[in-house]
Amino acid sequence: MTDGKLAVIGLGSIGSMALWQASRLSDSVVGFEAATPAHGRSAVGGDTRLFRMIYRGNPDFYPILQRSQRLWAELEAETGQDILTRCGGLSIGTANGTYINAVLETTRATGAEHQFLSHAELAERYPQHKLHDGDVAVFDPNAGVLRTDRAVTAAVAAAEANGATVHRNTPVDSITETNDGVVVTAGGRSWTFENVIVASGGWSRRFMPDYLTAATETKRLILTWFVAQNGAEFTPGKFPTFSRVYGDRSMYGAPAVDAVTVKATLDGRGRPTPNPDAVPRDLTGAEIAETVETVSEFLPGLIPNTVRTDAFPELYTKDGQPLLGPFSEGSRVYCATGFSGGGFKNATGFGEIAAHEALAKRTFEGIDFVRPQRFLPALAV
Missing domain, CATH: 3.30.9.10 (D-Amino Acid Oxidase, subunit A, domain 2)
Structure with a gap:
């Protein structure tokens, strides 16, 4: 027996959206936040972020931006909050x-x-x-x-309304994969989940394998x-x-x-x-x-x-592109972080991808540029 199908570690820009999207797919979703959602020390701080459909950079982001735009409207409709002006x-x-x-x-x-x-x-x-x-x-x-505080708190509230459980003021100490799932420990207590999403922003490196800590x-x-x-x-x-x-x-x-x-x-x-x-x-x-x-x-x-x-x-x-995908082939820990200062506009789209893939509901094509495995050392021939 596990304590849930999915845990989301960190309920900031991406984690809050992943939790909201996952709550639409499963009634067995749990979120962990070290402080409170949209707390003033996270990268969510600062009241607003820019949303734009055009900018210099990788054109492969455009379909995610299109989907994000629609999902921001869905979050507003679901929660009654004005988020995107x-x-x-x-x-x-x-x-x-x-x-x-x-x-x-x-x-x-x-x-x-x-x-x-x-x-x-x-x-x-x-x-x-x-x-x-x-x-x-x-x-x-x-x-x-985008109104950042309003967006994050709205997403978390929507997830809870859908049946998700949220542990506030609960900093996670460790994440360990076992034969039975993924063990999450915090404050002397342990939970076991089928899968985990790490979305802890600047705090994510302590949960990462060595090859990703070296790349971030x-x-x-x-x-x-x-x-x-x-x-x-x-x-x-x-x-x-x-x-x-x-x-x-x-x-x-x-x-x-x-x-x-x-x-x-x-x-x-x-x-x-x-x-x-x-x-x-x-x-x-x-x-x-x-x-x-x-x-x-x-x-x-x-x-x-x-x-x-x-x-x-x-x-x-290192390359300024996000990390979205499992830590390694077959891993039950999914990475949704490393957005390099430009993730909030795409937060709903990336949250949807992370939730669907971590719950094995759907995989997404055309996003190899965000997969963590791009940083794996090349195998010697």
């Missing part, structure tokens, strides 16, 4: 530059709906952005803002917020999400969902942190100075001093 999104960069060319190349590969905005069109439609000569944009009409690294991500001089100009109706690259400067951000504060954060500034429980939450003077300087250059309508800052742990892989 569609306000459009801008990718801003130099005409014929590396960034814009990469975005356009991805749209050509996927066929994603988009609109190219010339310098003049961008300046007229979105005057909040101070442009450099040659700046243009690609507009994504399906982009928007926990990093500290920073977030920053500013007050708009005129909040009405930065609401979702007037100010789309944005990602902007100019020379060595890069920043992304979201509109003022509270009608006051605008998220505007330096991109690509994650730095290694050996202990996810001890991530420095305060930003350094250099981090704040670079952020304020970039905001002053890009968005002069924001008052140039941070009104809120924070930092969170996130698990990165």
Whole structure:
């Protein structure tokens, strides 16, 4: 006898969605969360994340994005929560530059709906952005803002309403595969499950086999917020999400969902942190100075001093692609982590894949790029 068909370890961005999806497939699902769902120290923190259908990167993500978009709507309908605010999104960069060319190349590969905005069109439609000569944009009409705390708590509540059991404030000490299943220990107690999903983000490495710990690294991500001089100009109706690259400067951000504060954060500034429980939450003077300087250059309508800052742990892989699949062939432990700072937009889609595969309901093709086994050492011939 086991204590359930499936346990999900970590109920953050992906784990909460995997639990919700699994609860639709089985009445024998259990979730473990070290603190509480959407707690302030996880990678869920920071209120919002960008959702977008076009961006530079692997076009193989596009079908997952399409499915994720539909599943966000299903979660809203099931829970009555407003989670995804569609306000459009801008990718801003130099005409014929590396960034814009990469975005356009991805749209050509996927066929994603988009609109190219010339310098003049961008300046007229979105005057909040101070442009450099040659700046243009690609507009994504399906982009928007995801409310992270609301999304995670809604998914967990939906799972519980479907019959899932959730152990809050229960950090897992170990996961051990046996002939009878997978033994999960926490706080001196043990449970046995047929299968387990590890979705613990920056805390996942302690459960991983050696080849995956060698291929991953926990990093500290920073977030920053500013007050708009005129909040009405930065609401979702007037100010789309944005990602902007100019020379060595890069920043992304979201509109003022509270009608006051605008998220505007330096991109690509994650730095290694050996202990996810001890991530420095305060930003350094250099981090704040670079952020304020970039905001002053890009968005002069924001008052140039941070009104809120924070930092969170996130698990990165060597190639920047997620880990989705069993630890090894025949393993009962399934990995759903390593999203490298870009997983939330796809959280519902990845959660669905993880739940179906871990419960052996369905396998998915065309996602070899996320399988953990890509990091296995090549066998000598």
